[in-house]
Amino acid sequence: MKHQPPPPPLPLSQPPLMGGPVAGGVASAISSINGSNSVISNNNNSETVKCRPPIYPKPKTPSFDKDRDYIGFATLPEQVHRKSVKRGFEFTLMVVGESGLGKSTLINSLFLGDLYKNRQMPNVEERIEKTTKVEKKTMDIEERGVRLRLTVVDTPGFGDAINCEDSWRVCTQYIDEQFRQYFTDESGLNRRNIQDNRVHCCLYFVPPWGHSLRQMDLDLIRRLHRKVNIVLVIGKADCLNKQEVRKLKERILQDLEDNHIQLYQFPECDSDEDDDFKQQDRELKASIPFAVVGSNTILEVAGKKVRGRQYPWGVVNVEDPEHSDFIKLRTFLISTHMQDLKDTTQDVHYENFRAQCISQISQHALRERGKLKRDSISSTNGFDAAISETDRLLLQKDEEIRRMQDMLTQMQEKLKQTHLMEMKKNDSVIDV
Ligand code: GDP
Numbered sequence: 001m002k003h004q005p006p007p008p009p010l011p012l013s014q015p016p017l018m019g020g021p022v023a024g025g026v027a028s029a030i031s032s033i034n035g036s037n038s039v040i041s042n043n044n045n046s047e048t049v050k051c052r053p054p055i056y057p058k059p060k061t062p063s064f065d066k067d068r069d070y071i072g073f074a075t076l077p078e079q080v081h082r083k084s085v086k087r088g089f090e091f092t093l094m095v096v097g098e099s100g101l102g103k104s105t106l107i108n109s110l111f112l113g114d115l116y117k118n119r120q121m122p123n124v125e126e127r128i129e130k131t132t133k134v135e136k137k138t139m140d141i142e143e144r145g146v147r148l149r150l151t152v153v154d155t156p157g158f159g160d161a162i163n164c165e166d167s168w169r170v171c172t173q174y175i176d177e178q179f180r181q182y183f184t185d186e187s188g189l190n191r192r193n194i195q196d197n198r199v200h201c202c203l204y205f206v207p208p209w210g211h212s213l214r215q216m217d218l219d220l221i222r223r224l225h226r227k228v229n230i231v232l233v234i235g236k237a238d239c240l241n242k243q244e245v246r247k248l249k250e251r252i253l254q255d256l257e258d259n260h261i262q263l264y265q266f267p268e269c270d271s272d273e274d275d276d277f278k279q280q281d282r283e284l285k286a287s288i289p290f291a292v293v294g295s296n297t298i299l300e301v302a303g304k305k306v307r308g309r310q311y312p313w314g315v316v317n318v319e320d321p322e323h324s325d326f327i328k329l330r331t332f333l334i335s336t337h338m339q340d341l342k343d344t345t346q347d348v349h350y351e352n353f354r355a356q357c358i359s360q361i362s363q364h365a366l367r368e369r370g371k372l373k374r375d376s377i378s379s380t381n382g383f384d385a386a387i388s389e390t391d392r393l394l395l396q397k398d399e400e401i402r403r404m405q406d407m408l409t410q411m412q413e414k415l416k417q418t419h420l421m422e423m424k425k426n427d428s429v430i431d432v
Helices: 073-087 103-111 124-129 167-187 215-224 242-258 275-286 326-336 338-378 384-426
Strands: 089-096 135-143 146-154 201-206 230-234 298-301 304-311 314-317
Touching: 089 103, 089 167, 089 338, 103 146, 103 201, 103 326, 167 215, 167 338, 201 215, 215 230, 230 242, 230 326, 275 326, 298 314, 326 338, 338 384
Parallel strands: 089 146, 089 201, 201 230
Antiparallel strands: 135 146, 298 304, 304 314
16 A cells, blocks of 8 residues: 655755865754754854754644545654754764874864863973873754754873873773763663763874874774774874875775774765765775864965965865865764764674673673572571572572573674674674
8 A cells, every 4th residue: 555645844865065065064963864954154162052043944734634645654754853853962072192193173173162272281291101081071062953962082191101001991991981881871760861971983093104003003993993983083184295195094004904903884875875975975985094184273365264274385274175184074973974973882882882791790690699509508408488588589580690691692693683784794804
């Protein structure tokens, strides 16, 4: 039976293409859920950045007309859209790399804010002994009625000390901590208002000097790649000419392959996407790792205002794709793949963590059960009351273990399927 659907109230279109005025923007981050599109128009530098008031076309009120010849479920995307816009979005970005690589400048350029107003730079003596810290900054951004709570997790001191062997530990601990908190909240009573602080993406900054990844980069990436979506960024790329950028990118990709490291995998482009979108997707994939230049200065070049860096010999326009991959990174991170980064965090990285947790809990329960059994045997057999209490506890534990094992089997099955799908998609080697 084919029903005639009502006209869709919102246009279902793709995320904006790179390079134009629509390149970045939180409103488009939800396009993968509901298909809505957005235009960025955001020049405010305060922490809560507000853009124009919402100008979404008002959805048509569904009629009660009993003679209509459709059911009406074609409005489902619109219902999802309205619900998610009302709830707002959360995104957590971790930024890792040694100091001075342009991390804060890039974050400010990406989100048109000033997240590092009161920053204090450590002096040389402080840096010798410095340990890596975790600093969390949150910014509420609003664009065309879509609210995004952006959390940037910075790791000041990373790689600064003479002995930076343990720098990675702080990052892995932080990521695990957020997963643990989410797991606890999810198992609690009030599951409706869980705040999602899990890290959805880690921007790892590689210096432009040197010939490829250093041992310390490989150490960290190896420890993180199964916990978080890693996106590599070559900072201060204006230090390199075109050929050097190309060579450095090739060597980095080779190093990753040799070490069986898998960064965030871009999903395949749907076959029914239009040619422009497919081309954009190809360009994004071909640009990895993104070689970026950041700047918080607006310069005037040939009568046009551009975000750039003024040098004695000319201006580097950070938004010019000939000069840097900044626009590609912003398009990827905000406009086209933000939702996929969140989905991968939920479906792959968090599921891994959750499966490990449940397996640990069930092992613990098994040990407890063994202990109880041993205790009950060694205790004097004459005390009937004590035995019946022990039996009751044993039954309870048995039931608990059975439930956990069921959950574990289900999750392992799900994980196996996800991995199989991933492997089919990527056709690449995964170390265990
Ligand atoms: P962070 O310590 O990694 O956060 O680095 P900052 O963002 O504080 O930048 C350190 C210095 O590098 C500052 O003087 C910036 O102006 C400069 N800087 C930032 N981004 C770039 C870039 O893309 N190219 C160049 N050449 N310098 C940059």
